[in-house]
Amino acid sequence: MQRDSRRFQAIQRLAEKKERDKAAAFGRRREERDAARRRLQELESYRQDYLDRYTRAMQAGAAVSRLRDYQGFIERLERAILEQRRLVDEQEARCREAKQDWSEEYTQVRAIGNVVEHKQAEERREEARREQKLIDDRGPRRG
Structure with a gap:
């Protein structure tokens, strides 16, 4: 009979793989969010430069x-900034999820x-009890 701990270890390995996959997905989402934030900052900086030139x-x-x-270009930048803010919000929501x-x-x-x-501790205790019982059964018998 297979030990309970071994069955649970198999389940644990599967869960650990799933957890690693989720951690990697979280990392990718965080990178996407950070890239969207950087793009927003670039657009805002570019808009400020153009406002100064104007x-x-x-x-x-x-x-x-x-x-x-x-003015026309600044208006287009404003629309791009609004769209990028929307994208940043979406990326932040995906990152949180x-x-x-x-x-x-x-x-x-x-x-x-x-x-x-x-389960492993239980199995060790059970093994120790079995060994002790064997020792007790083989020991000198008083009669």
Whole structure:
């Protein structure tokens, strides 16, 4: 008969693999979120640069057509920033979900590990009792 701890160890190995997969997925989601945040910062920085250029051009008395070009481009940047913020929000939600998935799997692995340890301790105690019984049965008998 196979020991209980060995059956649980097989389950534990499967759970550990699943936990590693969830941890890797969480890591990928975090990288995607960070990339989306960096892109948002780039867009915001670019917009600020263009706003500064627009202000300088206006102060320098630039042609109206040039100022309209600046305004049009700044408006497109604003739309891109709004879209990127939406993407950042989505990535943050996905990251939180992946973290929750990994956390639940991690908790499961720890619980299974505790069961395995408990079963192994039980089996060691049972083995010690059997050995003691054999020793007692073989010992000098008083009659």
